[in-house]
Amino acid sequence: xxxxxxxNLTTAGxxxxxQRFFADAETVEVRIKVLxxxxxxxxxxxxxxxxxxxxxxxxxxxxxxxxxxxxxALESDDDQRRRLAERLADLESLAAVMKFRTFSFMRDNQVxxxxxxxxxxxxxxxxxxxxxxxxxxxxxxxxxxxxxxEVKALQERLDSIAVAGAPAATTPTAGCSLMPFWKSVSSxxxxxxxxxxxx
Numbered sequence: 225x226x227x228x229x230x231x232n233l234t235t236a237g238x239x240x241x242x243q244r245f246f247a248d249a250e251t252v253e254v255r256i257k258v259l260x261x262x263x264x265x266x267x268x269x270x271x272x273x274x275x276x277x278x279x280x281x282x283x284x285x286x287x288x289x290x291x292x293x294x295x296x297a298l299e300s301d302d303d304q305r306r307r308l309a310e311r312l313a314d315l316e317s318l319a320a321v322m323k324f325r326t327f328s329f330m331r332d333n334q335v336x337x338x339x340x341x342x343x344x345x346x347x348x349x350x351x352x353x354x355x356x357x358x359x360x361x362x363x364x365x366x367x368x369x370x371x372x373x374e375v376k377a378l379q380e381r382l383d384s385i386a387v388a389g390a391p392a393a394t395t396p397t398a399g400c401s402l403m404p405f406w407k408s409v410s411s412x413x414x415x416x417x418x419x420x421x422x423x
Contacts, residue, residue, distance in 0.1 A: 254285075 258266075270280030297308045
């Protein structure tokens with residue numbers, strides 16, 4: 225049997241299914257004209273049975289065919305009746321197998337739908353995480369820009385001191401002015417690593 229199992233998903237090969245039940249099958253389009261009254265009766269029968277409209281017309285057509293073949297069988301000789309009985313048995317067997325295959329396909333589709341729902345839930349969770357991290361990213365970006373501005377301002381101050389030829393005695397003052405900057409950098413880095421560790 226051409227089938228495989230993957231977790232809870234068991235799929236009969238569609239190629240095998242087609243080869244077994246629809247070998248050399250093709251479709252044709254049938255166009256006929258009927259009276260409005262006939263059409264209304266057919267449509268009413270389709271609605272009562274809750275069939276899809278197009279499928280309902282196919283069912284009514286094949287029901288009429290079956291009735292005509294049955295009438296023919298009643299008028300046939302014994303040999304013809306025997307062949308028709310054998311054909312009926314074959315069709316009953318075929319219908320049973322196709323019903324089972326259809327049931328299997330339906331169950332597979334249910335499994336796929338559940339997997340799809342699980343994936344959609346995962347995607348929704350990831351989107352929520354991204355949305356939650358967005359403010360933190362923006363905050364870190366703002367902090368980085370602020371530190372860059374401080375670095376630029378400090379560099380300008382150091383350049384102006386160097387140009388002015390400030391005495392060495394002023395160096396400790398410049399060194400002291402670096403302390404708030406390095407404390408700010410250190411604090412920002414600690415906050416960033418702390419946030420990254422928590423998330």
